[in-house]
Amino acid sequence: MSKVFCQSCAMPLEKPEDFGTNADGSRNAEYCHYCFQNGKFTNPDITMEEMLKIGLKGIDENPDMSRPMKFMIKKMYPMQLRKMKRWNKQGSQK
Secondary structure (H helix, E strand, O other), X not given: OOOOEOOOOOOEOOOHHHEEEOOOOXXXXXXXXXXXXXXXEOOOOOOHHHHHHHHHHHHHXXXXXXXXXXXXXXXXXXXXXXXXXXXXXXXXXX
């Protein structure tokens, strides 16, 4: 089973409550609840660089990750973020 990641911040979407919501209240299959609510981005004007800072801070503050795991994820995060639909030129929502 492949993992699903938010196509804005790259957060793993594992539980129903992790997913954002569409305008009709249904769960959105592509974005997390932090990035997408009621059919809209919660921060529509955020840049990829700003999202990167927020994501790196979130990784640092995650109590469920070991220090080596945080180090590894932080190294890969910028490259992973660029692949997400919101930031990928071909799939951009902006």
